[in-house]
Amino acid sequence: MQARIPLQFRDPATAPLRKLSVDLIKTYKHINEVYYAKKKRRAQQSQGEDSSHKKEKKLYNDGYDDDNHDYIIQHGEKFLDRYEIDSLIGKGSFGQVVKAFDLEEQCHVAIKIIKNKKPFLNQAQIEVKLLEIMNKADVNNTYYIVRLKRHFMWRNHLCLVFELLSYNLYDLLRNTNFRGVSLNLTRKFSQQLCTALLFLSTPELNIIHCDLKPENILLCNPKRSAIKIVDFGSSCQLGQRIYQYIQSRFYRSPEVLLGIPYDLAIDMWSLGCILVEMHTGEPLFSGSNEGDQMNKIVEVLGLPPKHLLDGAHKTRKYFDKMPDGTYVLKKPKDGRKPKVPGSRRLHDILGVESGGPGGRRLGEPGHSVSDYLKFKDLIFRMLDYDPKTRITPYYALQHNFFKRTADESTNTSSISTSPAAGGSSLPLLLSSLDQTNNTANTSGLTSRHRVDHNPVIAMECEPPHSHPHPHYKASPLYKTSHPTATHYIRPGYNHPPAPPQGFYPTKQRAQDSEDSPMVGVCVQQSPVITH
Numbered sequence: 045m046q047a048r049i050p051l052q053f054r055d056p057a058t059a060p061l062r063k064l065s066v067d068l069i070k071t072y073k074h075i076n077e078v079y080y081a082k083k084k085r086r087a088q089q090s091q092g093e094d095s096s097h098k099k100e101k102k103l104y105n106d107g108y109d110d111d112n113h114d115y116i117i118q119h120g121e122k123f124l125d126r127y128e129i130d131s132l133i134g135k136g137s138f139g140q141v142v143k144a145f146d147l148e149e150q151c152h153v154a155i156k157i158i159k160n161k162k163p164f165l166n167q168a169q170i171e172v173k174l175l176e177i178m179n180k181a182d183v184n185n186t187y188y189i190v191r192l193k194r195h196f197m198w199r200n201h202l203c204l205v206f207e208l209l210s211y212n213l214y215d216l217l218r219n220t221n222f223r224g225v226s227l228n229l230t231r232k233f234s235q236q237l238c239t240a241l242l243f244l245s246t247p248e249l250n251i252i253h254c255d256l257k258p259e260n261i262l263l264c265n266p267k268r269s270a271i272k273i274v275d276f277g278s279s280c281q282l283g284q285r286i287y288q289y290i291q292s293r294f295y296r297s298p299e300v301l302l303g304i305p306y307d308l309a310i311d312m313w314s315l316g317c318i319l320v321e322m323h324t325g326e327p328l329f330s331g332s333n334e335g336d337q338m339n340k341i342v343e344v345l346g347l348p349p350k351h352l353l354d355g356a357h358k359t360r361k362y363f364d365k366m367p368d369g370t371y372v373l374k375k376p377k378d379g380r381k382p383k384v385p386g387s388r389r390l391h392d393i394l395g396v397e398s399g400g401p402g403g404r405r406l407g408e409p410g411h412s413v414s415d416y417l418k419f420k421d422l423i424f425r426m427l428d429y430d431p432k433t434r435i436t437p438y439y440a441l442q443h444n445f446f447k448r449t450a451d452e453s454t455n456t457s458s459i460s461t462s463p464a465a466g467g468s469s470l471p472l473l474l475s476s477l478d479q480t481n482n483t484a485n486t487s488g489l490t491s492r493h494r495v496d497h498n499p500v501i502a503m504e505c506e507p508p509h510s511h512p513h514p515h516y517k518a519s520p521l522y523k524t525s526h527p528t529a530t531h532y533i534r535p536g537y538n539h540p541p542a543p544p545q546g547f548y549p550t551k552q553r554a555q556d557s558e559d560s561p562m563v564g565v566c567v568q569q570s571p572v573i574t575h
Contacts, residue, residue, distance in 0.1 A: 065330045068294070069214065069259075080135070105160055108199045113159045114140055114567030115201050122147075123198050127205070129153060138164055138277055139201070143208065153193065156204040161572040163201070168202050171277045174251055175204075178276075187243035188236045190262070190274045210266045213258035213318070217325055224325035227419060228410045232269040234319050234422075235446055237261070240273050241315065242437035245308050250282040252307065254290040256314035282307060293337055294327045298348060299431050301338055302356035309431035312440070321366075324393060334372070338362040339382055342373060342543055344393070346386035348429045394420055410571075418445040450524065 056062060063071045074427045096333050102111055110116055117140070121129045127144040134141050146153050158168040175192040182189055193205040196372070213233070216225065224230075237256075246252045255262075255278040264270040278290060290310070291300055297313035299306040320328040328344070331337025339362075342348075353359045364369040373382045394418040399406025403491075421446045425435035435443075 049249050049418060060331075064332050065336075066326055068325075068330060068332070076135070078343065080432070091314060094278075105200055109160050112160050115157050115160070115199065117142055117157075122153070124196060124343060127153065129155075138168065146205075152208045154206045154208045156206065157198075158202040159206070160200045167277060168204065171200075171279065172204060174276050174279055174281070174559040178249060178251065181246070181248060182243065188240040188270075188272050189243070190272045206274075209262040209264055209272060210235065211263050211281070213261045213263075213271070213322060216263070217258065217322065217513060223404060224321075224323045226408070226410065227323060227405070229272060229317055230323045230419075231321060231445065233261075233271060234315070235441070236271050237273070237315055237318075238437045238440045241308075241311055242441065244311070244567055245437055246535040250277075250308070252280055252282070253311050253314075254278040254280065255295075256311050257295050258318055260369045261318070272463050293334070294330055296334075297431070298338075298341065298352070298429050299356075300360070300363070301334055302348075302352065302355050303358035303430075304352065309436075312434055312437070313431075318389075318424050319426075320393065320423055328393070335362060335376065337374070339373060342385045343388045344386070344390055345429065346425060347371060347373075352429060389422055390423060394423075396420055418447075421445070474549055 059346035071245045072140075104111065104113060109117060114135070117129060117132055119131065121130060122445040123129070123144070126148050126170045127146055130143040130145060132140060133143050133154060139157050141154055141156050144153055144155050145151075156168075157162050172192065172195050175190075178187075178189050185191065190209065193206045193207065195202065195204045197203070211219075243249070244253065253273065253276065254359055255275060256273070260273060261271050262274055264272055288321040291297065291314060295304065298304075300310060306501040317328045329337060331340045345399075347353075347363075348371075350369070350371065354361060359365075359371070362374060364374055365371055375386070376382060393401070394416055395401045395403060395405070397413055400408075400411050400416070405411035422440065426440070427442070428434040
């Protein structure tokens with residue numbers, strides 16, 4: 045027995061549990077990189093072999109496609125005699141994304157080349173439809189949604205031409221060594237994302253993104269804080285068909301986990317998870333499967349309300365019902381004892397009274413206890429278990445956390461350089477934007493998106509419901525003045541101040557599906573960043 049005891053323990057940083065939880069996204073990216081590196085190496089080796097030993101390769105689409113039904117990219121090839129292919133940006137389940145030069149408009153673009161398979165074509169056609177109606181409604185390009193320039197068919201592949209953007213927010217986190225960005229930069233991101241969700245919730249659109257995560261939020265320019273939401277390949281409109289696989293696991297809402305009819309509120313849940321991750325550097329709920337995901341959520345937020353569990357048909361997957369009608373978490377299959385509900389406090393995760401996550405922001409301007417209390421309050425409202433009482437984009441934008449919104453604009457014009465070309469700009473972004481926002485002149489930016497110069501209304505930031513979460517503790521000091529939320533919307537949109545009963549109509553849920561940890565992932569080639 046003594047001989048079985050190892051002489052030394054494994055380094056925690058390389059432990060399988062960490063690689064499949066906190067570092068899950070990194071693990072997936074590493075697997076992807078290794079896979080394509082091996083595939084490329086095999087291709088090079090096969091070219092050097094004698095032709096008599098070569099296996100006869102199958103040809104698809106008259107030789108234009110590989111055996112995975114992806115278009116075979118050729119550097120310098122011209123699509124429609126207009127788009128000159130430069131390089132591969134990334135691959136995903138849908139197909140691949142390439143960087144190209146538009147000879148007509150004399151600018152770089154990103155072209156999403158869909159696989160030559162009917163299911164992927166059908167899904168991409170829905171994405172095109174949604175992007176077109178969003179872009180049509182956002183004529184002035186002010187609501188942080190990626191622009192679809194045009195689309196066309198090329199050798200049986202649907203091609204979507206987008207403006208070329210920069211790094212995604214996961215790349216930004218990686219550049220911080222997963223220590224997170226400042227609360228001020230988090231605030232800038234959160235205001236833009238709330239505005240985007242408010243735009244998507246307008247009656248003319250009613251679009252659910254269904255896969256909001258750091259990888260699907262891109263910087264417009266590596267030197268600025270302006271961002272845009274991308275990848276509407278899993279999106280849908282209310283009342284229309286919902287895909288089986290929705291939301292990446294770390295950002296999956298309780299209603300999706302429980303099998304409750306869901307609506308636009310699932311994106312607000314994802315946003316709450318994203319904002320915490322952007323500041324702490326680590327996913328808030330990093331479950332290794334759906335059961336573990338629910339355990340991670342309960343560990344922070346406590347048990348879901350009884351009325352939600354009573355009406356959810358997947359409750360028994362995660363909870364046992366006691367004789368008195370209450371619920372307890374099921375014991376994990378690995379025999380481990382589940383953590384006590386609510387034992388991992390958001391207060392401590394954010395480091396509200398200890399100088400931020402890990403004490404790393406102690407003494408920094410813009411990271412006072414008051415700032416953190418406002419941030420925590422907003423996150424709790426975004427992470428309300430009940431989608432009917434979860435804060436909406438309309439009310440989120442009026443929250444006190446945005447009282448000291450940046451005096452800078454967020455210029456959403458895209459850049460015409462490769463994302464990898466701006467490698468040295470990420471540290472500049474972190475150093476220049478992770479500052480206090482007390483003055484407008486220090487940034488060198490305009491004040492197009494200032495909110496302090498607009499008419500304000502005095503309000504108390506209270507949620508439009510009367511049943512706060514048991515772990516939610518609101519500060520009585522949260523009373524201030526804010527711009528009206530309609531400042532962010534064109535006058536043509538009709539937004540009632542307080543929707544009756546539920547915030548959004550509900551619809552029939554999708555059929556049960558297997559767990560899908562990474563939905564619609566386009567794993568981008570990571571730029572080399574010098575620190």
